[in-house]
Amino acid sequence: MLPSILANVRPAFVPMPADAQTAPTHGLRVLAFSGAVPKASLERLALLMAPQQLAAGETLIDEGEDATPLFTITSGSMKIYKLLSDGRRQITGFLFRDDFLSLAFCDHYTYSAEALTDTTVCRFPRHQFDRFVNTHPGMERRLLRMAANELAAAQEQMVLLGRKMAPERVASFLLSLIRRQEHLSHDGTAIRLTMTRAHIADYLVLTTETVSRAFTGFRSAGYIELDGAALVRIRDREELDEIAEAAG
Amino acid sequence: MLPSILANVRPAFVPMPADAQTAPTHGLRVLAFSGAVPKASLERLALLMAPQQLAAGETLIDEGEDATPLFTITSGSMKIYKLLSDGRRQITGFLFRDDFLSLAFCDHYTYSAEALTDTTVCRFPRHQFDRFVNTHPGMERRLLRMAANELAAAQEQMVLLGRKMAPERVASFLLSLIRRQEHLSHDGTAIRLTMTRAHIADYLVLTTETVSRAFTGFRSAGYIELDGAALVRIRDREELDEIAEAAG
DNA sequence: CGCTACGTTGAGAACAATCAACCCCGGTGG
DNA sequence: CCACCGGGGTTGATTGTTCTCAACGTAGCG
Numbered sequence: 001m002l003p004s005i006l007a008n009v010r011p012a013f014v015p016m017p018a019d020a021q022t023a024p025t026h027g028l029r030v031l032a033f034s035g036a037v038p039k040a041s042l043e044r045l046a047l048l049m050a051p052q053q054l055a056a057g058e059t060l061i062d063e064g065e066d067a068t069p070l071f072t073i074t075s076g077s078m079k080i081y082k083l084l085s086d087g088r089r090q091i092t093g094f095l096f097r098d099d100f101l102s103l104a105f106c107d108h109y110t111y112s113a114e115a116l117t118d119t120t121v122c123r124f125p126r127h128q129f130d131r132f133v134n135t136h137p138g139m140e141r142r143l144l145r146m147a148a149n150e151l152a153a154a155q156e157q158m159v160l161l162g163r164k165m166a167p168e169r170v171a172s173f174l175l176s177l178i179r180r181q182e183h184l185s186h187d188g189t190a191i192r193l194t195m196t197r198a199h200i201a202d203y204l205v206l207t208t209e210t211v212s213r214a215f216t217g218f219r220s221a222g223y224i225e226l227d228g229a230a231l232v233r234i235r236d237r238e239e240l241d242e243i244a245e246a247a248g
Numbered sequence: 249m250l251p252s253i254l255a256n257v258r259p260a261f262v263p264m265p266a267d268a269q270t271a272p273t274h275g276l277r278v279l280a281f282s283g284a285v286p287k288a289s290l291e292r293l294a295l296l297m298a299p300q301q302l303a304a305g306e307t308l309i310d311e312g313e314d315a316t317p318l319f320t321i322t323s324g325s326m327k328i329y330k331l332l333s334d335g336r337r338q339i340t341g342f343l344f345r346d347d348f349l350s351l352a353f354c355d356h357y358t359y360s361a362e363a364l365t366d367t368t369v370c371r372f373p374r375h376q377f378d379r380f381v382n383t384h385p386g387m388e389r390r391l392l393r394m395a396a397n398e399l400a401a402a403q404e405q406m407v408l409l410g411r412k413m414a415p416e417r418v419a420s421f422l423l424s425l426i427r428r429q430e431h432l433s434h435d436g437t438a439i440r441l442t443m444t445r446a447h448i449a450d451y452l453v454l455t456t457e458t459v460s461r462a463f464t465g466f467r468s469a470g471y472i473e474l475d476g477a478a479l480v481r482i483r484d485r486e487e488l489d490e491i492a493e494a495a496g
Numbered sequence: 497c498g499c500t501a502c503g504t505t506g507a508g509a510a511c512a513a514t515c516a517a518c519c520c521c522g523g524t525g526g
Numbered sequence: 527c528c529a530c531c532g533g534g535g536t537t538g539a540t541t542g543t544t545c546t547c548a549a550c551g552t553a554g555c556g
Contacts, residue, residue: 082403084493088411092403110400140388147395152358154402155330155340161409162453163336197503205410207545212504229503245332414512445535455513460536477535
């Protein structure tokens, strides 16, 4: 009755068709679920989607809001975050293409979501998505796999927040972006950050100053190269791995 | 093919039969999944289980170990934790009766699990559990629900670790235990802690000293009463809620 | 060309960690 | 019976990593 109960989940490790990186994905593809159900079913799922444009900084979801629709991101990037009543904010994750925004078993979202860059999402009406899931057992399994991956990532993040020093957190963050990108485009040498230092700080529980100092430190040590503030070239990944420390 | 891919998940919100609190649960019950499948199926699931005793402090799972079996806790309590290579430890959760230990989609556990008190677990062989899940769609849905709840809790924990002061963390922790207990036994006035101050500290990312100071502070303020170190009586839940701040 | 947002760098403050006693209680053995 | 012992818990003083506050740089844009 309530299959669509995931919070933010990424389709990590979804085998990606070769043309996925270059082909325009808005509209008729549902890459996040490819492989989970027959192609014909996927086409039917695609018919349920309604595309939606978001400008950088625009809010898609407000915490506590009625959680009727579900979303996947077809291009761009978003942050999801939670608030305390006095306004303290914790970014709990960044989402990119093919990531999936859903809800956590209650009727309202437990987090807010905002576009970092201009972003396109596809909206699924919940009832219809649920019906689709109910008639495709492969979907439930896929969603479970996504949730399990997300859960493991969340525990990893607890270790980061709880036990890692500032530079270790920043190194872990860079590496997680790199790994994510490698799955999508097989480029592990450079990343263009779509988030500001303030976003990174809010995610890693540091300040912009501390994040900046970590970047500067890595640059001075020759581990990375900065081209502007957004483009990061990895020079010594071994060392970054070392700093990020195990697991990561 | 891989339905049993959850990390630690609790059966939160499982409707509990009235006799569940008092009846001995070892052996023939699978409360965590009651309601998800027909009673007859539950009986068959119970046949797969093998009970196992753990003394306090005994390790059930070592991080990285082959993740063949799955477990539910039938009595007692456990901690699950992750390690960094230099030995830093982060407790990522406490598990109690009916909680479910599983694995996160890869072949090895991503965390360790150790008994806090004398504990009984039931072991499921993975192949057979998977087969059971595959033949009972209700199970997949239940597992998904459990995972979603756990994911929401993990995000809550990120906010706690990232944005809450020491007393707020301790208040949040006490309240989460209380809420959990209310679901099981409808007693929201007192809890007997099965973990030491050191465990609590490792979970909340504080030191035993800081945890102790928070307890002392709450006692002095009249919010709680301590009977020994383990028995906590709640005197002013409103105020604790206030301190734990929103969401929680 | 100045505005504004973002980023970097530097000096002092703060919260919790660390280090160090001391207390309390249950168990053990003389 | 009681002294000893040890783990866990509490309390106090000092240290440290990051935050805070503040200033300066830099880049994009009207």
